[in-house]
Amino acid sequence: xxxxxxxxxxxxxxxxxxxxxxxxxxxxxxxxxxxxxxxxxxxxxxxxxxxxxxxxxxxxxxxxxxxxxxxxxxxxxxxxxxxxxxxxxxxxxxxxxxxxxxxxxxxxxxxxxxxxxxxxxxxxxxxxxxxxxxxxxxxxxxxxxxxxxxxxxxxxxxxxxxxxxxxxxxxxxxxxxxxxxxxxxxxxxxxxxxxxxxxxxxxxxxxxxxxxxxxxxxxxxxxxxxxxxxxxxxxxxxxxxxxxxxxxxxxxxxxxxxxxxxxxxxxxxxxxxxxxxxxxxxxxxxxxxxxxxxxxxxxxxxxxxxxxxxxxxxxxxxxxxxxxxxxxxxxxxxxx
Numbered sequence: 058x059x060x061x062x063x064x065x066x067x068x069x070x071x072x073x074x075x076x077x078x079x080x081x082x083x084x085x086x087x088x089x090x091x092x093x094x095x096x097x098x099x100x101x102x103x104x105x106x107x108x109x110x111x112x113x114x115x116x117x118x119x120x121x122x123x124x125x126x127x128x129x130x131x132x133x134x135x136x137x138x139x140x141x142x143x144x145x146x147x148x149x150x151x152x153x154x155x156x157x158x159x160x161x162x163x164x165x166x167x168x169x170x171x172x173x174x175x176x177x178x179x180x181x182x183x184x185x186x187x188x189x190x191x192x193x194x195x196x197x198x199x200x201x202x203x204x205x206x207x208x209x210x211x212x213x214x215x216x217x218x219x220x221x222x223x224x225x226x227x228x229x230x231x232x233x234x235x236x237x238x239x240x241x242x243x244x245x246x247x248x249x250x251x252x253x254x255x256x257x258x259x260x261x262x263x264x265x266x267x268x269x270x271x272x273x274x275x276x277x278x279x280x281x282x283x284x285x286x287x288x289x290x291x292x293x294x295x296x297x298x299x300x301x302x303x304x305x306x307x308x309x310x311x312x313x314x315x316x317x318x319x320x321x322x323x324x325x326x327x328x329x330x331x332x333x334x335x336x337x338x339x340x341x342x343x344x345x346x347x348x349x350x351x352x353x354x355x356x357x358x359x360x361x362x363x364x365x366x367x368x369x370x371x372x373x374x375x376x377x378x379x380x381x382x383x384x385x386x387x388x389x390x391x392x393x
Contacts, residue, residue, distance in 0.1 A: 134168040140330040144315040156226035157256045160185035163225040170209045177207030223254040231262045234294040246305030253391045264293035269380035273369035295385030307389035319380035
């Protein structure tokens, strides 16, 4: 609530500044819009209740995540956004005109906030409001200029979503395999359904497992998959999305897939983006491999060997050895 008050105050101050500059009408409009956003979020926010949590924890009691949420992730996360959009031909699978009115979108685990900000700009003429929430918002997202109809707030997607029932027209979740445990996915989707209005949509975009002609890429993927299994997450949730949606209570989700080929000259349009993203993920695994710990001590490879395999895999990709991954988009509509 303090966060919302701060946001509302910032918008009010912005309106005051504009009035002093001679833009009284614009200032009043900014104040009214800030009041509308504040009132809407106050109405839809609710006290966080804890959901059943993953059991795989470190000695310090923290859940394990493959990908750290820090400033170095900004470019990689934005790269994923462009890759999904390019392969599926759009940033979302549903036109705004068929969403329940008024249009309010939620971006779960929004990362840099890029998708939320882009949607806010695109849908502003329709009077839409966009909310993105993530456990930790990178400074690049919070310090950049955002439209007045977009809010980025802190929240843990593995706990109860901090919004009331039936708050949003559309809920988007992308590339959540890195942090959602396998047994938590149905709970995760049920939370998405809870905050979605009847007639609204839930969309999930995620990866499958990489398959390659490159021996180096195959070895990297095999060990990465072992690590994912050890910490209880999917290395890629894409192939499991239909089952996950059904377990969460959705009937007949629409499943769309795209086969993305890496490398030149046989790669698909998103292939160059995908190989960059995947290698960036694999490079981050060097750190836990090089450290001692109960989770990583079973991995039969050294950090030096892992780095050498990364170099070989990148070279194989450039030489045209086929590597592919299936991207999956799952879409469901809340009936009641």
